[in-house]
Amino acid sequence: MIKGRNFLVFSDDWGRHPFSCQHIMQHFLPHNRVLWVNTIGLRLPRLSLYDVKRAAGKIASWTSNPPQEALPDNLRIISPVMIPFNNVSSVRNFNRWNVVRTVRKYMDEWDIRNPIFLATVPNASEYIGYFDECIVSYYCVDDFTIWPGMNLPGLVMEFEKKLLEKADIVMAVSDELYSAKKSVNKSTFLLTHGVDVDHFSTATVTQNRLLSLADIQGPIIGFYGLIDSHLDVEIIRMLLDWRVDWTVVLIGTKRIDLGTLESRPNFRWLPAVPYEQLPRYSSVFDVAIIPYVVNQHTNTANPLKLREYLATGKPIVTTAMAEVFRFKEHLRIAAKPEDFASEVDKALSDVVDLETRRECLKGDAWTDKAQMVSDWIEETLSAKSQAAAGVK
Secondary structure (H helix, E strand, C coil): CCCCCEEEEEECCCCCCCCHHHHHHHCCCCCCEEEEEECCCCCCCCCCHHHHHHHHHHHHHHHCCCCHHHCCCCEEEECCCCCCCCCCHHHHHHHHHHHHHHHHHHHHHHCCCCCEEEECCHHHHHHCCCCCCCEEEEEECCCHHHCCCCCCHHHHHHHHHHHHHHCCEEEECCHHHHHHHHCCCCCEEECCCCECHHHHCHHHCCCCCCHHHCCCCCCEEEEECCECCCECHHHHHHHHHHCCCCEEEEECCECCCCHHHHHCCCEEEECCCCHHHHHHHHCCCCEEEECECCCCCCCCCCCHHHHHHHHHCCCEEEECCHHHHHHHHHCEEECCHHHHHHHHHHHCCCCCCHHHHHHHCCCCEHHHHHHHHHHHHHHHHHHHHHHHHHHC
16 A cells, blocks of 8 residues: 555545545555545535535535544645635636635645645646646546536536546546546546445344334335435335335435425435444345436446445345446346336345355455555556656
């Protein structure tokens, strides 16, 4: 694993929710320093309760950084003021000026020189070249141009085009994204999501029913994650109608109205729970589900929860998104939405071999993914060093 380096990371807010870049960077922290820059979203905000709460949280983060003693060693987090209207040239110029100024200030305070620039968000392309970075890497975790609710796709495309042109390394989480980015940047690698198998294994979790679900008598059909327009609500409705003794449990932050589902006696919604608690909740699932709409966006995605579900040892039913076919022997895949309930019915009788499950995830630990990133970075640094020596 790479050691003694400085990383400058532009990504989602550290600690807001468990995501792949944070999982990977935790494996670099013991022997490298990481200056993490919390960024803003890519779309224009709307007058919705979610956006208002999100804006309030961002404003609060601008006035106070997390106390250093609450963070892992070698990590510092900053939240420069960024205004979410990059389609306005004056705002875009202000954001560039303020972010560069703020980041440089903290780099000087921490004596960071020649950092490895790592971005997971396309708007980070605005800051390339300002920090004397030794290499630029883009970790492409999604196609943000077609993200639900995206209202600035042209601007996002412009940001990403610049990032792809400037990056020394591009890492993409799915085959679809890999193919698309490889056509622009030849130094593109496939980096699918990882998992902490031991953390999610429910074999060692106490099987007592959680208080919030203790009154449920029949099978629990469970899902956790962001509840947004990716979710096929009609599939949930069909599950509720298929068998009244089933209870469908959705756990996560709601960004959509679930309508009449919440009035059904065999439906339960719970707010998002901490990453550390997810195995306790998934341990009570009789079947874990990924009932996503299959469309252009979900076919580029690689659901992080898929490998986590696999690690739990629970039967799994999912819709037919492109990335789930990697594990088709370990899942039930509903070819059509109307097939989903019958596949769940069959899955309730499935017997899962835990050793086979663990074997299918071999090489998918977050430590494996971090090592891959480390190897690509070291190879790139070596090639650049040799090229520079050759010029001299």
